[in-house]
Amino acid sequence: MSLAKDQQEILMKKQHVVTYRKGEIVCKQGTYASKILFLKKGLVKTYLEHHTKDIIFCVKPPGSYIGFESLFNERISPYTCTVYEDSEFCMFEADMFQELIEQNGKFAAAVIANLNMWVGRVYDRIVTLTQKQVAGKLADILICLSERVYFAQEFTVSISRKDLSDITQLSPETLSRALKDFKDEKVIAVDGKYFEILDMEKLKKYSDVG
Amino acid sequence: MSLAKDQQEILMKKQHVVTYRKGEIVCKQGTYASKILFLKKGLVKTYLEHHTKDIIFCVKPPGSYIGFESLFNERISPYTCTVYEDSEFCMFEADMFQELIEQNGKFAAAVIANLNMWVGRVYDRIVTLTQKQVAGKLADILICLSERVYFAQEFTVSISRKDLSDITQLSPETLSRALKDFKDEKVIAVDGKYFEILDMEKLKKYSDVG
DNA sequence: GAAAATACTTGATTTAAATCAAGTAAAGTT
DNA sequence: AACTTTACTTGATTTAAATCAAGTATTTTC
Numbered sequence: 205m206s207l208a209k210d211q212q213e214i215l216m217k218k219q220h221v222v223t224y225r226k227g228e229i230v231c232k233q234g235t236y237a238s239k240i241l242f243l244k245k246g247l248v249k250t251y252l253e254h255h256t257k258d259i260i261f262c263v264k265p266p267g268s269y270i271g272f273e274s275l276f277n278e279r280i281s282p283y284t285c286t287v288y289e290d291s292e293f294c295m296f297e298a299d300m301f302q303e304l305i306e307q308n309g310k311f312a313a314a315v316i317a318n319l320n321m322w323v324g325r326v327y328d329r330i331v332t333l334t335q336k337q338v339a340g341k342l343a344d345i346l347i348c349l350s351e352r353v354y355f356a357q358e359f360t361v362s363i364s365r366k367d368l369s370d371i372t373q374l375s376p377e378t379l380s381r382a383l384k385d386f387k388d389e390k391v392i393a394v395d396g397k398y399f400e401i402l403d404m405e406k407l408k409k410y411s412d413v414g
Numbered sequence: 415m416s417l418a419k420d421q422q423e424i425l426m427k428k429q430h431v432v433t434y435r436k437g438e439i440v441c442k443q444g445t446y447a448s449k450i451l452f453l454k455k456g457l458v459k460t461y462l463e464h465h466t467k468d469i470i471f472c473v474k475p476p477g478s479y480i481g482f483e484s485l486f487n488e489r490i491s492p493y494t495c496t497v498y499e500d501s502e503f504c505m506f507e508a509d510m511f512q513e514l515i516e517q518n519g520k521f522a523a524a525v526i527a528n529l530n531m532w533v534g535r536v537y538d539r540i541v542t543l544t545q546k547q548v549a550g551k552l553a554d555i556l557i558c559l560s561e562r563v564y565f566a567q568e569f570t571v572s573i574s575r576k577d578l579s580d581i582t583q584l585s586p587e588t589l590s591r592a593l594k595d596f597k598d599e600k601v602i603a604v605d606g607k608y609f610e611i612l613d614m615e616k617l618k619k620y621s622d623v624g
Numbered sequence: 625g626a627a628a629a630t631a632c633t634t635g636a637t638t639t640a641a642a643t644c645a646a647g648t649a650a651a652g653t654t
Numbered sequence: 655a656a657c658t659t660t661a662c663t664t665g666a667t668t669t670a671a672a673t674c675a676a677g678t679a680t681t682t683t684c
Contacts, residue, residue, distance in 0.1 A: 254541050255624070261540060273534065276527035282537050306523055309516030316515065316522070317486035319529055324483065326536055327492050330471060331464050334543050334583050338641075365662060373544050375642055380663055396650090396662095414465070548671075575632060585672055590633055606680085 214304065214311070215242075219294040226362075230270060230285040230293070237281035238298045241270040246291020247353070247362060250283045251370065260371040261329055262322075263288075263363070265353045272319055274298055275305070288362040333373050336414040341372040342382045343410035346392065350401050358393075358400035424514065424521070425452075429504040436572075440480060440495040440503070447491035448508045451480040456501020457563070457572060460493045461580065470581040471539055472532075473498075473573070475563045482529055484508055485515070498572040543583050546624040551582040552592045553620035556602065560611050568603075568610035 224230055224246075231237045233253050243266050250270065251260040261283070264270065270285050275298060305312040332344045345368065350357060363371075369379040386392045391407055393400040401407060434440055434456075441447045443463050453476050460480065461470040471493070474480065480495050485508060515522040542554045555578065560567060573581075579589040596602045601617055603610040611617060 252537055252541055254545050257545060259540060259544055261537070273530050275530060276523045277530040277534075282534050302523065305526065306519030309519070309522065312515055312519065312522035312526070313486045313512065316526060316529070319526070319533075320483050320485060320487040323529075323533060323536070324487075324492050326533075326540075327462055327471070330469060330536075330540060330543065331462055333540065334469055335464050335467060376662075377643080377664080378641060384663080586632075587634080587673080588671060594633080 214308070215294070215296065218296060218300055220296070221292065222295050223290065223292050224287045225290055226287060228287055230287060231281045231283075233281055233284040235281060236279055237271055237274045238279050239271055240275075240296045240298055240301050242294040242296070243268045243270065244292040244294060247288040248285055248291060249288060249363075249367065250285045252283050258370045259333075259373060260367060261326065263348070263353055263371065265355075269318060271298065272315065272322075275302060275315070336411075338374060338378055338382045339385070339410045340412075340414040341374060342379070342386065343407045345371050346386075346399070346401065347404075347407055347411060349399070350404075357404075358398070360398045362397070424518070425504070425506065428506060428510055430506070431502065432505050433500065433502050434497045435500050436497060438497055440497060441491045441493075443491055443494040445491060446489055447481055447484045448489050449481055450485075450506045450508055450511050452504040452506070453478045453480065454502045454504060457498040458495055458501060459498060459573075459577065459581075460495045462493050468580045469543075469583060470577060471536065473558070473563055473581065475565075479528060481508065482525065482532075485512060485525070546621075548584060548588060548592045549595070549620045550622075550624040551584060552589070552596065553617045555581050556596075556609070556611065557614075557617055557621060559609070560614075567614075568608070570608045572607070 219242075221244075222241075230241060230248060231239070243264060245266055247266075248264050248268075248270065249260050250262040250264065251258045270293075271281070273282055274280070279298065301315075305315055332341055336344065349359065349361065353359075354361075365379060366376055369376045372379060374382065383392075383394055387394050389406070391401075391403045391410075393402055429452075431454075432451075440451060440458060441449070453474060455476055457476075458474050458478075458480065459470050460472045460474065461468045480503075481491070483492055484490070489508065511525075515525055542551055546554065559569065559571065563569075564571075575589060576586055579586045582589060584592065593602075593604055597604050599616070601611075601613045601620075603612055
């Protein structure tokens with residue numbers, strides 16, 4: 205979900221386009237972050253670094269904002285964001301964003317709406333990560349990739365198995381086995397990075413049962 | 415954290431005081447929620463209901479707002495909130511809140527700041543719940559109770575063991591054993607609902623190591 | 625204030641998923 | 655194109671925490 209049309213236009217005038225290459229860091233957990241980014245093209249992940257393990261809590265497709273967390277807050281990024289593919293962003297100063305929010309009520313409303321939409325997603329993630337078993341966790345990420353990232357029944361990801369395991373919080377081995385089980389059950393078709401959802405009904409059932 | 419002084423004053427004029435008795439539901443996950451509440455006195459928990467299990471993601475002390483999630487959003491509560499003790503709230507209409515946000519930039523800023531502070535806390539919760547082992551999970555909730563709920567080294571909770579297990583996402587049995595271990599190690603003193611932090615250093619270490 | 629119900633604790637056993645191990649496939653590198 | 659490195663898969667074993675079981679303590683109810 206993005207901001208309303210007229211707010212987008214206000215921003216257009218202030219935008220500054222930047223590109224990042226595959227694997228590059230957009231913002232780093234624990235460091236000063238004074239920019240707000242809007243993803244125009246590409247794909248990013250946002251993740252929490254804890255000791256040696258990462259928790260990818262979000263994969264964001266074009267149309268997403270990154271960095272709202274630093275608005276009216278200590279400007280320390282609570283997560284790291286890196287790009288999966290060469291990506292194009294509009295970059296804004298958080299200060300400018302804040303001024304706009306303070307001056308334009310409709311803009312403030314749009315930002316809060318966007319923030320709250322993501323908060324809801326995070327709550328869903330908490331349920332998945334804490335309550336569901338292997339099949340449920342995998343089902344959730346597959347549904348997410350199909351419905352909210354690639355917007356298609358079949359898609360070729362730029363996400364490694366290791367990253368899928370960091371998203372689901374399963375070990376790479378367990379993820380690999382779970383993927384095979386779904387394949388054997390004809391719930392999905394997989395071949396390397398190519399995925400096809402064959403039985404969304406069943407996938408939703410796995411997601412629900414946990 | 416609360417809103418800035420002058421915004422508080424604007425709200426004062428529009429407030430409507432309500433009280434809830436111990437155990438009562440303030441808002442129910444999945445139902446229409448058009449109110450914003452400010453906790454004046456008491457203690458509440460906000461939790462996600464999933465099948466038969468609850469995930470308590472937040473225990474809020476006086477000075478906290480409940481219901482910001484429904485601002486500029488579908489007004490469906492993503493969680494249930496109930497009170498631990500007889501509690502007193504200021505109740506506001508979300509519509510009124512939204513109008514204030516749109517008309518007053520400083521107010522919008524304060525709301526976003528508050529929202530973002532909680533988002534940061536939720537990220538911390540994700541790390542705790544997905545990465546840490548028993549001792550780490552228990553240490554985190556004990557630190558939270560001491561530093562952000564009761565603001566004291568010793569405190570008597572109105573939270574049951576079952577609820578502590580819903581906060582840490584441990585089974586009641588595992589929680590009980592972990593509490594005993596901390597007691598034996600003289601990290602804390604426990605007697606029923608009375609807790610005392612004896613060794614915060616060690617607790618922080620457990621929190622960090624996981 | 626006794627009885628019933630619920631909450632809590634402690635010990636034994638089970639289990640889901642992680643880790644360990646070893647191999648295969650794929651992707652970079654020279 | 656051959657070599658090296660990294661990514662992925664499959665099987666065997668281990669392990670942390672859940673569940674099961676049974677008892678004790680604490681509330682709640684009448």
